[in-house]
Amino acid sequence: MAGRVGVVAVAQTKFEEKKATEHTAELMYNVTREVMGQTGLEFKEDGTGIDATLAASYDLFSGPAGAYMFLGYVVGAYRREDERVLEDGSLAVYYGAMQILSGHVDTVLLVSYNKESSVGKNLIEWVGMDQIYQRRIGLDFVSAAGLQAMRYTTKYGITPEQCAKVVVKSHRNAANNPYAMCCDNITVEDVLRSTMLCDPIRVQEAKPTPVDGACAIILASEEKARKITDKPVWITGFGSCYDHHELGYRDLADCEALTTAAQRAYKMAGITNPLKTFDLAEISEQYAYQELLWSEGLGFCGKGEGGKLIDSGKTQMGGDLPINPSGGMLSGLPVCVAGMQRVAECVVQLRGEAGDRQVPGAKKAVAHGVDGPAGQLQCVITLEN
Amino acid sequence: MTAEQKKEEQPEFIQFRYPREVPYEHALGYQSKFANALKQGRIIATKCPVCGRCTIPPRIVCPFHHVKQTEWVDQGQRGRLISAFKINFPMFNSRTGELQNWENPIIAVELEGGARMDGWCAETDPSKLKTGMLLEAVWRPEEERQGRADDILHWKPVEE
Numbered sequence: 001m002a003g004r005v006g007v008v009a010v011a012q013t014k015f016e017e018k019k020a021t022e023h024t025a026e027l028m029y030n031v032t033r034e035v036m037g038q039t040g041l042e043f044k045e046d047g048t049g050i051d052a053t054l055a056a057s058y059d060l061f062s063g064p065a066g067a068y069m070f071l072g073y074v075v076g077a078y079r080r081e082d083e084r085v086l087e088d089g090s091l092a093v094y095y096g097a098m099q100i101l102s103g104h105v106d107t108v109l110l111v112s113y114n115k116e117s118s119v120g121k122n123l124i125e126w127v128g129m130d131q132i133y134q135r136r137i138g139l140d141f142v143s144a145a146g147l148q149a150m151r152y153t154t155k156y157g158i159t160p161e162q163c164a165k166v167v168v169k170s171h172r173n174a175a176n177n178p179y180a181m182c183c184d185n186i187t188v189e190d191v192l193r194s195t196m197l198c199d200p201i202r203v204q205e206a207k208p209t210p211v212d213g214a215c216a217i218i219l220a221s222e223e224k225a226r227k228i229t230d231k232p233v234w235i236t237g238f239g240s241c242y243d244h245h246e247l248g249y250r251d252l253a254d255c256e257a258l259t260t261a262a263q264r265a266y267k268m269a270g271i272t273n274p275l276k277t278f279d280l281a282e283i284s285e286q287y288a289y290q291e292l293l294w295s296e297g298l299g300f301c302g303k304g305e306g307g308k309l310i311d312s313g314k315t316q317m318g319g320d321l322p323i324n325p326s327g328g329m330l331s332g333l334p335v336c337v338a339g340m341q342r343v344a345e346c347v348v349q350l351r352g353e354a355g356d357r358q359v360p361g362a363k364k365a366v367a368h369g370v371d372g373p374a375g376q377l378q379c380v381i382t383l384e385n
Numbered sequence: 386m387t388a389e390q391k392k393e394e395q396p397e398f399i400q401f402r403y404p405r406e407v408p409y410e411h412a413l414g415y416q417s418k419f420a421n422a423l424k425q426g427r428i429i430a431t432k433c434p435v436c437g438r439c440t441i442p443p444r445i446v447c448p449f450h451h452v453k454q455t456e457w458v459d460q461g462q463r464g465r466l467i468s469a470f471k472i473n474f475p476m477f478n479s480r481t482g483e484l485q486n487w488e489n490p491i492i493a494v495e496l497e498g499g500a501r502m503d504g505w506c507a508e509t510d511p512s513k514l515k516t517g518m519l520l521e522a523v524w525r526p527e528e529e530r531q532g533r534a535d536d537i538l539h540w541k542p543v544e545e
């Protein structure tokens with residue numbers, strides 16, 4: 001294995017409900033040029049430029065299946081090695097790191113983009129369900145989350161107040177993040193009073209949608225990374241895991257796929273006590289209950305203890321392990337972009353450049369991405385400076 | 386094996402049809418300039434400051450040089466035929482989403498301004514189409530134009 005993989009640049013757009021004046025290509029271009037500017041890397045064929053490009057996108061949001069074929073040129077996918085990940089952006093980081101570790105390339109440009117405003121998210125997520133049986137029932141990712149939330153909160157006695165606290169924390173943290181979409185001064189009572197979306201999930205407990213935005217990252221081999229920047233952030237571990245698609249094949253109260261993905265990443269990074277090891281976590285919670293459940297899968301607490309974890313205050317800013325100092329998905333991130341943006345946020349923190357949302361002296365962080373109904377696909381990336 | 390047993394082993398194979406509509410709303414962003422020009426009966430293209438190539442549809446960067454294209458160049462109303470083919474199978478009508486047969490050949494045109502674009506030819510007899518022949522844009526009536534590619538109804542050959 002050829003040394004470590006370094007993150008040498010990250011960029012993100014401001015996340016907004018509807019970027020009506022911007023073509024998808026403009027979102028992609030802005031973040032692409034920003035990371036190229038940070039590194040001084042260009043698309044050169046003499047071996048000093050970017051070797052490969054890798055995009056994470058949902059074509060179904062962009063319009064026709066295969067939309068990337070006419071958008072790829074924006075990220076430099078022209079007469080150059082190019083690959084694509086169709087699911088969460090965290091997987092592009094995983095895949096890009098593997099490309100470098102293989103020794104095949106030294107630098108990879110990653111871009112993730114999504115304009116959820118182009119089409120109804122529910123419709124796209126409905127299309128993500130088994131086409132013969134589940135679609136017929138009308139199941140989509142929101143209803144899958146409802147089933148999971150009900151099962152999880154019932155099995156472990158997680159209270160509505162504990163879930164609501166996640167929303168309050170996210171919005172409070174997002175107020176310190178200039179890229180975040182919403183940062184309402186919301187209370188637990190406000191959350192519990194909001195309309196029921198999908199029992200027991202209330203509107204305020206769901207990721208806002210639509211959200212438009214993009215994110216870009218440049219990864220480099222250890223040797224190149226040291227030349228490009230004096231503040232490289234290292235990817236120390238990664239792991240992913242796919243669960244059953246059929247909800248009935250899993251106990252939705254537990255997230256075995258995430259536990260497995262985390263264990264794979266932690267094993268690679270030599271991490272045995274994640275709660276103690278990490279200075280912050282940026283995780284993909286599309287619904288409030290998920291921050292509690294994913295905390296269990298990520299090993300921050302035992303099974304069924306996610307509620308106690310938020311009650312303890314450990315995951316607040318200033319606690320032992322702040323979760324989502326950026327505000328996370330509940331403050332508004334597009335699906336697909338979210339996972340890559342979680343990694344980018346960890347990098348900003350580990351570079352000490354997170355401004356008002358900075359976790360002082362952050363040395364180690366974990367990013368998490370998710371896709372599919374009720375967290376079918378899980379991906380975990382560990383980083384350190 | 387009796388005929389009855391055989392029947393049990395062969396189920397009726399079923400296929401479901403799922404016609405569905407997915408309504409999209411695409412923001413044109415920087416391409417709005419191009420669409421507005423079409424509405425006015427004009428064809429404009431983005432131009433690369435490095436190589437001078439003009440591109441239609443407008444590109445945010447030159448695909449060759451990855452440089453932002455900020456200059457717009459009028460492409461005129463005429464161009465020369467690069468290639469053409471007669472369509473012998475039904476194609477989608479982008480306005481209706483329906484499959485239909487097309488009388489007009491699909492063509493690639495190099496415009497006076499240097500950009501290349503696709504369209505339909507008014508001449509339906511493929512044997513009369515010659516590479517390099519001069520063509521002129523025929524527009525939809527102004528009130529029907531939406532800033533879409535088919536605001537140009539077709540390209541008609543011009544006598545030289």
Ligand SMILES: [Zn+2]
Binds near residue numbers: 448450
């Ligand atoms: Zn050029």
